[in-house]
Amino acid sequence: MDKLDRQIINFLLKDGQLPFSKIARELGVGTSTVIRRYNALKSEATIQRASITIDLKVCGFEQVIFFLVRLSPNTDAQKFFEKVSHLRNVIVVSHTVGDYDFLVQAISTDIEDFNAIVAIIQDLPEIEYFDLCIGRMIIQDFPAHAYYSKAFDQSITDNEQ
Amino acid sequence: MALEQNLTDYRMKIDKTDIDLIKALQMDARFNLTEYAKELGITKNALCVRIKKLRDKGIIKGSLIQVDLTRFGYSCIGNLGVKVVPSRMHEVLEYLKGIGGVGLFQQTIGTYNIFVWVFLRNVSEMQGVKERIRRHPAVLQVKASIWIDTEKALARPENISLEKLTGS
Secondary structure: OOHHHHHHHHHHHHOOOOOHHHHHHHHOOOHHHHHHHHHHHHHOOOEEEEEEEEEOOOOOOOEEEEEEEEEOOOOOHHHHHHHHHOOOOEEEEEEEEEOOOEEEEEEEOOHHHHHHHHHHHHHOOOEEEEEEEEEEOOOOEEOOHHHHHHHHHHHHHHHHO | OHHHHHHHOHHHOOOHHHHHHHHHHHHOOOOOHHHHHHHHOOOHHHHHHHHHHHHHOOOEEEEEEEEOHHHHOOOEEEEEEEEEOHHHHHHHHHHHHOOOOEEEEEEOEEOOOEEEEEEEOOOHHHHHHHHHHHOOOOEEEEEEEEEOOHHHHOOOHHHOOOHHHHOO
16 A cells, blocks of 8 residues: 555545545546556455445434444354344454453444343353443434544554654 | 324325335436336426425435445444443543544443444454543443444345325
8 A cells, every 4th residue: 555545545534435536636646547546445444334424313323332242152243243244233253352252333223222132232142241331322324434434544644744 | 292293284295106206216316217217107307206206394304325435444433331420421421522532422322321432443442441431430231243244234224114204
């Protein structure tokens, strides 16, 4: 990844639908160059996808729930990952090391919705125990700009040094 | 509640085609609108009108690309659960702002009362961050998890249920 790649990424982080021709003009390169770079970044999964952001609060979601999961011994982590990845209103699933084996992040609209997701997680036989953190829907846009831009800006600063 | 208030305003209601459109855009915001319109049997213009409506309602806010943060020199993404003395919450939240590597965090209820996202250059920095936080006198406990395989940990819009917005 070179400077041009980072510049292209920087534009698209703010607006994932920005026309390639516009990016090309801003950077003083050809449109086909930008398209080529974008496709390369996508095929190597540096860029995972271009997505619209939706407002979770407007869609009725009021809580964000973090499940910190410890799996039962001898559980197939891959199978668990597959199962949990398709659950309704589960927005992030990550296999982890450290004090827990998995992070599962879900969202809910109200108490009923919240109870439903907790009941499902509680019933999973692969889970030995889990800890739970419930927060208000503070970061409303999803996927969150803040998540990507904060880390990316930091990396731009580091690379310029 | 916010959602019920929204739904009583009939203009907030959306239909199944709108939901399918949102889902399609979430998976790839740059897909070919003309082709999609053809598949749905509507005009491209009708599709653009729907998108504008969804933006006006505030459901669609904008767009971005999702990137693998570990490719930008931040090979360690993790989470911390922090338990603090409740009366000193504000003090600890301020303290966290000054710790390198700490990204997003918010107050929570449950096992921990602060949930933190960390973005670190490498795994060995995690211990240092954990220690710095634990050192604060109002911090009772810190637990950490480090992400493995960030490619597969992509945020999943496809699971978000929007049916309630149709008013059903």
